[in-house]
Amino acid sequence: MSSSKPASSEDILGQKYDRCLADFLVKSGVGFSAGVIASVVFFRRRTWPIALSTGFGAGAAYADCDRSFNPARIPGTRIIPHSEATPAEPSK
Template structure:
């Protein structure tokens, strides 16, 4: 069974990799949009990179705080204990 430090490290690694991929895709889409549609302005690059980084941040937040996933219910240990039969 992996230790809690290993699990935390894996989550951080996944978050960093996800951030780099999504920000990179956003940057690339921004460059293409800037060149093709917006006469080489810089704001589409910044906007789409921000969208990618924001999506990665939201995914990372859900990874570290599962209570934020819609439909997830956190159950206390007392609710999991078997009920005595009368």
């Protein structure tokens, strides 16, 4: 039987960075594509819709990555200090 070791902090950090990079590439690519389509269809081939929508995608990816590294930024999340988390021993 193999014993399962807990994941090291470096592995967890690496997974978070990989997830953030992949999310950034996908969201920026979708923003770029939407900007190209909007530029061709609605704005007579101007470049600003491409830059704007790519920036929106990158900003959304940045916000998601920030929430992944700092869970206290998630609205409605409460961080409980360790002293409150452990129940007090009953007095005798």
